[in-house]
Amino acid sequence: MRSPRAPSAALLAAAAAALALTGCQPAVDVSNAKVARRLPPAVETEIPLVTDEDERPIVPDAIKGKQVFDQNCAVCHGPTGEGNGPMAATLVAPDKDVLTALLGVFHIELHRPPLPSKPANFHSRDLENVISPAILYETVTGGRPHTAMPAFGPEASFGANKAQTLTNAERWDANVYEMMFRTTPAELSAARALYNQQCAVCHGVGGDGKGPRGREVAVRLWSWARSEGPGIFTDPNYMVQRNPSELTNAILDGHGMMPSYRGKLSTEQMNGLVDYIYTFFYRHPPIQ
Numbered sequence: 001m002r003s004p005r006a007p008s009a010a011l012l013a014a015a016a017a018a019l020a021l022t023g024c025q026p027a028v029d030v031s032n033a034k035v036a037r038r039l040p041p042a043v044e045t046e047i048p049l050v051t052d053e054d055e056r057p058i059v060p061d062a063i064k065g066k067q068v069f070d071q072n073c074a075v076c077h078g079p080t081g082e083g084n085g086p087m088a089a090t091l092v093a094p095d096k097d098v099l100t101a102l103l104g105v106f107h108i109e110l111h112r113p114p115l116p117s118k119p120a121n122f123h124s125r126d127l128e129n130v131i132s133p134a135i136l137y138e139t140v141t142g143g144r145p146h147t148a149m150p151a152f153g154p155e156a157s158f159g160a161n162k163a164q165t166l167t168n169a170e171r172w173d174a175n176v177y178e179m180m181f182r183t184t185p186a187e188l189s190a191a192r193a194l195y196n197q198q199c200a201v202c203h204g205v206g207g208d209g210k211g212p213r214g215r216e217v218a219v220r221l222w223s224w225a226r227s228e229g230p231g232i233f234t235d236p237n238y239m240v241q242r243n244p245s246e247l248t249n250a251i252l253d254g255h256g257m258m259p260s261y262r263g264k265l266s267t268e269q270m271n272g273l274v275d276y277i278y279t280f281f282y283r284h285p286p287i288q
């Protein structure tokens, strides 16, 4: 049977003729032609990460987060997040892994000495720098397998303990409150002054890209025109996927219109700026 899509011989001949003709056309100078400046098409949006149970966007709240933290987390992590809560010294990892699960099928129980499990210290930058808010949330949701960090979401990951279930909003609130332990109020306030002086001209005092030069950036960058993506600090779904060392490198390296600040700021100033930038995506107590 002949495929209806096969081009006819006549069509092929016509195409060949057209090609031969264009070969003879004089070259057209297009260097002065007017091109309509259009922004590139929007990237397909994924399901937002920072949502309630019905996938409606929420804004995490560190003020409410303090309550959630004090009631659910301080017992292990300590009221100031140093990892020294009243239960910290006695914690052991759950005795559930692939081996115990397999042996359990045959009703064999291993008798192993319990391994101590130390709660995270939220002041430790070595630890926190490589962990994005989204990963913190994942940890609080599913727990951390083979450690005493329990799941506060509806289901524990394999090998993790389960604690009482908190809502998505409560877990996000506790998360952003936890992020505030890294910087003292004085450091945060110094970071705000530096940001307003160096960065707000483009990024805006509110981190929304609406600084005096924000419009200029917006015509060049589609993400700025839509107030989301790189350089827009009020976009929770973007910011929660960036860890502090990525943001630090972005500030050190620069990119496109974003200047490089390598060698111009101290480590303390960089840390402060990164923590301050995060505060744009969640509610928090007023900065002094």
Ligand code: HEC
Binding pocket: 068, 069, 072, 073, 074, 075, 076, 077, 087, 091, 117, 118, 119, 120, 127, 128, 131, 136, 137, 139, 140, 144, 147, 148, 149, 150, 152, 163, 174, 175, 178
């Ligand atoms: C029963 C004790 C316990 C409770 C309660 C607890 N944690 Fe943890 N948490 C741990 C331990 C232990 C670790 C360290 C896990 C490891 O070794 O990786 C940890 C680790 C974490 C981490 C990972 C930190 C990192 O930088 O990798 C986060 C985030 C966290 N906890 C948040 C919370 C929050 C928020 C709550 C309250 C809603 C909470 N935890 C309640 C014991 C606890």
Ligand code: HEC
Binding pocket: 195, 198, 199, 200, 201, 202, 203, 213, 217, 221, 230, 231, 232, 242, 247, 248, 250, 251, 255, 256, 257, 258, 259, 261, 273, 277
């Ligand atoms: C001249 C305008 C301008 C100034 C001043 C400026 N930025 Fe930017 N910044 C940008 C632009 C544009 C982007 C987006 C770059 C890109 O990815 O194309 C950006 C991106 C960023 C990013 C996000 C990178 C990412 O990939 O997530 C961070 C963080 C950042 N800037 C921090 C700062 C800080 C902190 C300062 C002040 C010390 C500052 N910027 C000053 C224009 C500026």
